[in-house]
Amino acid sequence: MSTKDPRVELLQGTLDLLILGTLAPGSAHGHAIAKSIERSSSDVLQVEQGSLYPALHRLIKRGWIVAEDGISENNRRAKFYRLTPKGRKQLTVETSKWDRLAGAIARILHSQTEST
Amino acid sequence: MIPRRPDLDDLDREIRDHIDAETRDNVARGMSEDEARAVAIRKFGNVTRVKEDVRAVWVPGWLDHLRQDARDAARYVRRNPTFSLAIVVTLALGIGLSTAIYSVVNAVLLRPLAYAHPERMVWLSTRAKDSSRDMMTSIDFAVWQSQARSLEHMIAYDNVNSTLAIGSEASRLRVVSASKGFWEVTGAQPILGTLPTDADPEALAITSRLFLEVFQSDPNVIGRSVSIDGRPATIAAVLPEDFHPQLQTFGVIVDLDTAEPAAYRMLRVDPPPRTITFSTGVRVYQAIGQLKAGVTIAQARAEIDAIHTREQREHPTPIGTSSVVVMPLQDKIVGPSRRALGILLSASFVVLLVACANVANLLLSRAAQRRKEIALRMSVGSGPLRVLRQLFAESVAYGALGGIGGVVLSMWLVNTVIALIGSGVPRLSEARLDLGVLAVVAAISFATALLFGIGPALALVSTNVQEVLKEGGRTVSASRRVMLTGRAMVAVQVALTIVLLAGAGLMVKSIWRMTSYPPGFAPDQILTMRLDIRGPQYRDQKVRHDFAAALISKAKVMPGVRDAAMSTGRGSMMLIMKEGEGVPPPGERERRGAPVSSISAGFAPLLGMSLVSGRWFNDLEPRGVVIINESLARRDFKDIDPIGQRIRMPYLGENGLATIVGVVRDLKYAAIDADAQPEVFFHYDAAPISSITIVLRVDGDPITVAPAIRNALSKIDPSQSFYNIKTLEQVLSDSIAPRRFNLLLLGTFAVVALVLAALGVYGVVAYAVAERTHEIGIRMALGAASFNIVRMIVAQGMWSVAVGLGVGLVSAWTATRLIEGLLYGVPPHDVATFAITTLAIIGIACMACVVPSLKAALVDPAAALRAE
Numbered sequence A: 001m002s003t004k005d006p007r008v009e010l011l012q013g014t015l016d017l018l019i020l021g022t023l024a025p026g027s028a029h030g031h032a033i034a035k036s037i038e039r040s041s042s043d044v045l046q047v048e049q050g051s052l053y054p055a056l057h058r059l060i061k062r063g064w065i066v067a068e069d070g071i072s073e074n075n076r077r078a079k080f081y082r083l084t085p086k087g088r089k090q091l092t093v094e095t096s097k098w099d100r101l102a103g104a105i106a107r108i109l110h111s112q113t114e115s116t
Numbered sequence B: 001m002i003p004r005r006p007d008l009d010d011l012d013r014e015i016r017d018h019i020d021a022e023t024r025d026n027v028a029r030g031m032s033e034d035e036a037r038a039v040a041i042r043k044f045g046n047v048t049r050v051k052e053d054v055r056a057v058w059v060p061g062w063l064d065h066l067r068q069d070a071r072d073a074a075r076y077v078r079r080n081p082t083f084s085l086a087i088v089v090t091l092a093l094g095i096g097l098s099t100a101i102y103s104v105v106n107a108v109l110l111r112p113l114a115y116a117h118p119e120r121m122v123w124l125s126t127r128a129k130d131s132s133r134d135m136m137t138s139i140d141f142a143v144w145q146s147q148a149r150s151l152e153h154m155i156a157y158d159n160v161n162s163t164l165a166i167g168s169e170a171s172r173l174r175v176v177s178a179s180k181g182f183w184e185v186t187g188a189q190p191i192l193g194t195l196p197t198d199a200d201p202e203a204l205a206i207t208s209r210l211f212l213e214v215f216q217s218d219p220n221v222i223g224r225s226v227s228i229d230g231r232p233a234t235i236a237a238v239l240p241e242d243f244h245p246q247l248q249t250f251g252v253i254v255d256l257d258t259a260e261p262a263a264y265r266m267l268r269v270d271p272p273p274r275t276i277t278f279s280t281g282v283r284v285y286q287a288i289g290q291l292k293a294g295v296t297i298a299q300a301r302a303e304i305d306a307i308h309t310r311e312q313r314e315h316p317t318p319i320g321t322s323s324v325v326v327m328p329l330q331d332k333i334v335g336p337s338r339r340a341l342g343i344l345l346s347a348s349f350v351v352l353l354v355a356c357a358n359v360a361n362l363l364l365s366r367a368a369q370r371r372k373e374i375a376l377r378m379s380v381g382s383g384p385l386r387v388l389r390q391l392f393a394e395s396v397a398y399g400a401l402g403g404i405g406g407v408v409l410s411m412w413l414v415n416t417v418i419a420l421i422g423s424g425v426p427r428l429s430e431a432r433l434d435l436g437v438l439a440v441v442a443a444i445s446f447a448t449a450l451l452f453g454i455g456p457a458l459a460l461v462s463t464n465v466q467e468v469l470k471e472g473g474r475t476v477s478a479s480r481r482v483m484l485t486g487r488a489m490v491a492v493q494v495a496l497t498i499v500l501l502a503g504a505g506l507m508v509k510s511i512w513r514m515t516s517y518p519p520g521f522a523p524d525q526i527l528t529m530r531l532d533i534r535g536p537q538y539r540d541q542k543v544r545h546d547f548a549a550a551l552i553s554k555a556k557v558m559p560g561v562r563d564a565a566m567s568t569g570r571g572s573m574m575l576i577m578k579e580g581e582g583v584p585p586p587g588e589r590e591r592r593g594a595p596v597s598s599i600s601a602g603f604a605p606l607l608g609m610s611l612v613s614g615r616w617f618n619d620l621e622p623r624g625v626v627i628i629n630e631s632l633a634r635r636d637f638k639d640i641d642p643i644g645q646r647i648r649m650p651y652l653g654e655n656g657l658a659t660i661v662g663v664v665r666d667l668k669y670a671a672i673d674a675d676a677q678p679e680v681f682f683h684y685d686a687a688p689i690s691s692i693t694i695v696l697r698v699d700g701d702p703i704t705v706a707p708a709i710r711n712a713l714s715k716i717d718p719s720q721s722f723y724n725i726k727t728l729e730q731v732l733s734d735s736i737a738p739r740r741f742n743l744l745l746l747g748t749f750a751v752v753a754l755v756l757a758a759l760g761v762y763g764v765v766a767y768a769v770a771e772r773t774h775e776i777g778i779r780m781a782l783g784a785a786s787f788n789i790v791r792m793i794v795a796q797g798m799w800s801v802a803v804g805l806g807v808g809l810v811s812a813w814t815a816t817r818l819i820e821g822l823l824y825g826v827p828p829h830d831v832a833t834f835a836i837t838t839l840a841i842i843g844i845a846c847m848a849c850v851v852p853s854l855k856a857a858l859v860d861p862a863a864a865l866r867a868e
Helices: A014-023 A030-040 A049-062 A085-115 B010-028 B033-044 B047-058 B061-079 B081-110 B138-147 B182-186 B208-213 B297-314 B329-379 B383-421 B435-462 B465-471 B477-514 B541-556 B603-607 B630-636 B702-714 B728-735 B737-771 B773-781 B786-822 B831-857 B861-866
Strands: A065-071 A077-083 B121-127 B134-137 B151-166 B169-179 B203-206 B225-228 B231-238 B261-267 B284-291 B323-328 B526-532 B561-575 B593-599 B611-614 B625-629 B646-648 B657-664 B680-683 B691-698 B722-727
Touching: A014 A030, A014 A049, A014 A065, A014 A077, A014 A085, A030 A049, A030 A077, A030 B010, A049 A065, A049 A077, A049 B010, A049 B033, A049 B047, A077 A085, A077 B010, B010 B033, B010 B047, B061 B081, B061 B383, B081 B329, B081 B383, B081 B435, B081 B737, B121 B297, B121 B329, B134 B138, B138 B151, B138 B284, B138 B297, B151 B182, B151 B261, B182 B284, B208 B261, B284 B297, B297 B323, B323 B329, B329 B383, B329 B435, B329 B477, B329 B737, B329 B786, B383 B435, B477 B737, B477 B786, B477 B831, B526 B702, B526 B728, B541 B561, B541 B691, B541 B702, B561 B603, B603 B691, B625 B630, B630 B657, B691 B702, B702 B722, B722 B728, B737 B773, B737 B786, B737 B831, B773 B786, B773 B861, B786 B831
Parallel strands: B169 B261, B203 B231, B593 B680, B625 B657
Antiparallel strands: A065 A077, B121 B134, B121 B284, B121 B323, B134 B284, B151 B169, B151 B225, B151 B284, B203 B261, B225 B231, B526 B691, B526 B722, B561 B593, B561 B691, B611 B657, B625 B680, B646 B657
């Protein structure tokens, strides 16, 4: 992948966290989740959309989200995914973990650029 | 809470919707419809992989693989029906036959008897030295019972055909009368009522079968009044289903009736008088005992032997001396069947071996044919593990199908065997499928299928797959290895088959020898009927004799009856002494016995015995006249004419002497699997009679006229009932029923082995032809005649057969010695049988070779050369 490409490939496991975050405000179907991730990262994070589905099923299996049948915005039957209380707790834990990690990495990188 | 798996079938729709939505978004951004969809699909990624990944979240990989392997294996089994059928049938035969036979052997030989302390149960009897018949008189019983310290219980019983009348319905059943202690040694607990005590001779304990079949399990049966042989009886208890004390009646010669007892009652053994004459009524019983805990059978035998020897010295009887028999009850019951069953068991395992060899053979040649395919698949993508897994699955599939077939076959076989001869062999009716052995046998077969299913592929893994592919399937070294293994298997099969075939052949010849009757003896024209003269009106012997005479004279004048006579059946053994001869020394005495039978005048000629010298009886015979047979004349009157000689016959003749008036030719009219024995006949008027056999020589089919004769004769005294109405041929045939059963099984094994061996030969030769199509093509292109090709293929196929034959004949020569005891009139090394067996195997193997070699001869050289 070219280094000039401004888009960032997702780190392993990050997708899970992103899905949980996307579902925090309320339930959504698969395509909406993909759109939402792309949109809110201003298309910087590029998800190969198909990989969303194995990730969703992993989260269901862990009990963090559940799938429910519902009607999509254009009146079609669709599967909606919703956070469970367990998933919400997980999101909090993961978010703070991520924040600490991101902060630490940022501090290291910034101190290095400053010293050079 | 365990997360629930969403319906994976929805996934397709979800993905489709996702792509549709993305397409719409793209169109909204201004793309054309086609472009929009293409971009959406690209952005989504590999749909198949997404679906697999989702599936993998829920279903572990190995389970998925297993499913796929099972599907592949099932497809392979279905697509190769002939091959699959051959393997499955072979496995089923191997598993089914050996399991069924083991189950039978287990029931008869290995399982403990149904007694409270089966290991302590003994059979007690006396036996005249030159006889094989056991006898327990009431005198010996009383003496032993009062004196033997080594026995905790000693029980006398008799087991007789009786007429059980319930209301107006009468049926003939076996009723056992057993003396005190019987319930203790059998450990019986009634399911209804209370067991009879010896204080109440009328109380009856019925079996659960009688309870079910005659009384329809009506619990009110307790207290019902019935009658046995005209005497009142009351049903006091119902015995449990597993009550099965195996009280056989041993030593019955003509009347082979082994029906299960239907009821039991108590027997009071009265102390007998000390001095015995013929009319004092010594009862004859059978006896069993239970050893005291800790007493060995040798100790018991020594003690009883001492008691018996002292008793014989102090109170000699005219019957002659006898020795004691004290043996484990289990041995007594199953003894005669032991050897035959052991042989059948070995034979069934030989069949299992042949079957395993066959499976190995089939799988080997199949593996050789698939060699190229397997090598290809190993190198392309799937990888060796995947291929091995699939072969494993195939082997398991064959093993499972064969196993199921084997279970079904063995269940059917066990039931069939019980139905055929369940009552003819002691304890056989208890046979159940033995699950332990089924597991072992199935494991052996499975292991064979696995070993030879995967082995060849494993060998491929270690060799360079590329090499195999380059060889173009025309590989020499590896296929030679397969060929050699295949030929070795064929040799093994042939060798094992010939052993079975020779054994079966010898038994066929034995039966044939037994049933080839001398001229004049036509047992199919002779009807026999048993009658036990019973009831108070026959207390006087004179009345009994008159009744018998009336029956005979009435039968003689009936339409369709050519002649009628009677016999009491073969009586007890008697020491034969000539007039003036002193009592022979003990050593001599042992081989001087002969059974003595009472007959009516016409009996011997009616059966077809012919007179050698002297005369027949007539119906006004004075007492003290006997006819002897040739065997006896030869043994005891070597150089003298026996006519006019007198022999000592206690109770019979005047002054205990009887004159020989005739000598008849030997005739095996009672049991046909033994040589003729010395025998003495006297007229029935001279002695008491109780059970008689009426024999009738009839025109036409005896069985069709039997009912009319029975009705007519019954009118003389309706209270007496006839039973065991059979042709003499039937009686004789029944006397060898166990032999015919052995033959049936051994014959089946031999045929199965032969078919499997033929299959093996065919398989190997067919494989060789397939392998060499190219070579055969070259030979024919170079001018070889079809005949020469056939000869070459057959000769090569017959090589392994010849090796197997050689080994097999040597083994059979040794093995048939083991079945010597089961043969009659045929030496174990009967050359004719061996020759026929060898020819049969050669013939069948030849055919198995010729079929595929003809295929080779029809090869079109041009096509064969192009084929590769």
